[in-house]
Amino acid sequence: MAETSDGPSSEEWRPGQIPPDLDAVSLRMLDVLREDGRISIAALAQQVGISRANAYSRFEALRANGVIVRFTAQVDHVRSGLGVCALVFVTVRQQMWRQFRNQLALMPEVEYCAITTGQHDAMIQIRVPDVATVHHLVTHRLASIPAVKATETVFILDEVLRRPYVLPSDQRPLPQPSGAAPGTDPMPLGMTRFVRADAGRAGLSEL
Amino acid sequence: MAETSDGPSSEEWRPGQIPPDLDAVSLRMLDVLREDGRISIAALAQQVGISRANAYSRFEALRANGVIVRFTAQVDHVRSGLGVCALVFVTVRQQMWRQFRNQLALMPEVEYCAITTGQHDAMIQIRVPDVATVHHLVTHRLASIPAVKATETVFILDEVLRRPYVLPSDQRPLPQPSGAAPGTDPMPLGMTRFVRADAGRAGLSEL
DNA sequence: GTTGAAATTAGTACGAA
DNA sequence: TTCGTACTAATTTCAAC
Numbered sequence: 001m002a003e004t005s006d007g008p009s010s011e012e013w014r015p016g017q018i019p020p021d022l023d024a025v026s027l028r029m030l031d032v033l034r035e036d037g038r039i040s041i042a043a044l045a046q047q048v049g050i051s052r053a054n055a056y057s058r059f060e061a062l063r064a065n066g067v068i069v070r071f072t073a074q075v076d077h078v079r080s081g082l083g084v085c086a087l088v089f090v091t092v093r094q095q096m097w098r099q100f101r102n103q104l105a106l107m108p109e110v111e112y113c114a115i116t117t118g119q120h121d122a123m124i125q126i127r128v129p130d131v132a133t134v135h136h137l138v139t140h141r142l143a144s145i146p147a148v149k150a151t152e153t154v155f156i157l158d159e160v161l162r163r164p165y166v167l168p169s170d171q172r173p174l175p176q177p178s179g180a181a182p183g184t185d186p187m188p189l190g191m192t193r194f195v196r197a198d199a200g201r202a203g204l205s206e207l
Numbered sequence: 208m209a210e211t212s213d214g215p216s217s218e219e220w221r222p223g224q225i226p227p228d229l230d231a232v233s234l235r236m237l238d239v240l241r242e243d244g245r246i247s248i249a250a251l252a253q254q255v256g257i258s259r260a261n262a263y264s265r266f267e268a269l270r271a272n273g274v275i276v277r278f279t280a281q282v283d284h285v286r287s288g289l290g291v292c293a294l295v296f297v298t299v300r301q302q303m304w305r306q307f308r309n310q311l312a313l314m315p316e317v318e319y320c321a322i323t324t325g326q327h328d329a330m331i332q333i334r335v336p337d338v339a340t341v342h343h344l345v346t347h348r349l350a351s352i353p354a355v356k357a358t359e360t361v362f363i364l365d366e367v368l369r370r371p372y373v374l375p376s377d378q379r380p381l382p383q384p385s386g387a388a389p390g391t392d393p394m395p396l397g398m399t400r401f402v403r404a405d406a407g408r409a410g411l412s413e414l
Numbered sequence: 415g416t417t418g419a420a421a422t423t424a425g426t427a428c429g430a431a
Numbered sequence: 432t433t434c435g436t437a438c439t440a441a442t443t444t445c446a447a448c
Contacts, residue, residue, distance in 0.1 A: 074277050113369075154324045260444090
């Protein structure tokens with residue numbers, strides 16, 4: 001359905017070859033498509049300055065390579081009746097991760113779930129019609145999952161920014177700070193290679 | 208944390224009339240469109256069991272009412288070259304919210320930003336090519352914003368679940384627990400009416 | 415809200431540069 | 432590879448029911 005990765009098996013993807021053939025033209029196509037996913041291929045070809053046939057083949061390549069996962073409609077949650085949003089930070093009982101993931105997949109009000117470093121193990125974002133449902137979901141539905149050891153909930157008061165999808169072409173060429181420059185470190189890790197710890201803490205006093 | 212909506216206010220939206228005309232058919236249309244945003248109106252009409260003309264008028268109404276914000280392409284971040292994702296929890300200096308928002312808008316690697324209750328004031332999600340860029344962004348770019356008082360960063364190790372967009376129709380009709388049932392509390396608050404506190408905490412021992 | 419036309423556009427299949 | 436063109440199929444629009 002909409003799951004990013006419900007298991008260890010990636011489809012046919014080896015994390016070595018990170019950008020398959022993402023040249024500037026294809027990146028511009030992605031840039032256009034993320035702002036208007038219903039644009040016709042003809043108009044897309046015109047906007048990026050290539051022929052229609054070329055646009056068709058690139059478009060299909062982007063889908064075949066898995067760079068474009070899907071096209072989707074972004075709906076206004078408040079206008080569609082789900083005006084309450086919250087984050088639930090979950091501590092997961094070790095060796096019960098699979099059960100945790102399976103249970104999450106059964107909860108349609110969960111919009112997003114990420115495994116994180118730091119104090120908690122996972123963060124889930126839920127979208128429900130009212131505050132009472134948040135309470136019910138956290139104290140009954142989540143609590144009934146054995147894999148869930150503890151939770152901590154914060155409400156989202158306002159969503160300041162929601163970009164469709166960030167692209168590498170957005171990022172300005174970073175000025176080399178001094179030592180090891182950002183961008184010098186390709187590091188083809190598949191997002192599952194960090195050390196679990198309170199890493200990543202960066203108080204500004206550090207400066 | 209006081210005013211969350213110091214931005215250009217709401218467009219033409221009064222939070223009273225939450226569902227404008229979202230009947231079951233339009234909800235099914237949204238359900239289809241969020242899984243295939245490029246489907247033709249003809250095929251969409253067929254899937255939800257209405258005529259083409261009806262589908263066209265409903266489709267345009269959904270866009271005009273702002274229920275559908277945009278159509279977008281979901282890209283695989285790892286395949287597109289942004290394999291590192293992190294959450295940065297930010298403590299914002301009071302009365303500098305506007306500056307904070309303006310600065311965020313200038314940072315293309317910020318995919319999402321939400322104002323939250325709890326220990327911190329805001330959570331931002333960033334998407335960058337490598338770990339070094341996270342460090343640089345947090346300790347230099349974010350730190351140089353006067354509105355930012357402190358930050359705390361966690362890395363995202365894996366993204367378990369990412370639903371395109373949650374819809375009310377996904378939510379099962381909740382069984383009435385006992386007392387005040389969820390769903391009995393419409394509470395048309397515009398997402399800016401919660402009390403700042405450590406509210407929402409729900410230890411499972413509470414059960 | 416539905417059905418059935420015409421007008422437009424999308425998708426495909428070729429060569430040619 | 433990319434482009435340009437022609438051909439076929441599909442979609443959108445607009446009408447009447």
